[in-house]
Amino acid sequence: MYYFKSVVIILLGVLSLNSCAQKATIVGVWEVKNDYYEAVYEIVEQDSKFFGKVHYYNDGTTTYEGKNEEEDYFLTDIEYKDGKYMNGKMYMPNGSFYNVNFTLKDKNTLQALMTVEEQPYTEIWTR
Secondary structure, three states: OHHHHHHHHHHHHHHHHHHHHHOOOOOEEEEEEOOOOEEEEEEEEEOOEEEEEEEEEEOOOOEEEOOOOHHHEEEEEEEEEOOEEEEEEEEOOOOOEEEEEEEEEEOOEEEEEEEEOOEEEEEEEEO
16 A cells, blocks of 8 residues: 555656646747737746737837836736636737737747737747
8 A cells, every 4th residue: 555655646746747847938038020020029927927028129110129117018917727828918009909819839939819900810929
């Protein structure tokens, strides 16, 4: 019986360590380059939610370099549930916002799915 309990405890420990190691995270610096703009964003975690700030943005007419201030945060309240990052808000300079969800495709590829004027729009962000 002692042997059985020891094996079960060891297996549970290994499984819990393995599940912790598999939990990927969107925290970090991400680059976006597409036909419309290029940008560098950073996603941080605070109180079990994720937030994003702008380091650099250029759409050909507007260039912005983040100043590490509160205004640089444009992504808020992203929650991690069931392997997905969801329920986020992406705020625009004019005060409007889009709903946004993220899927970590691999450790260096993040898919952002936004709802823009009731239409889905997908972007790929890379590390």
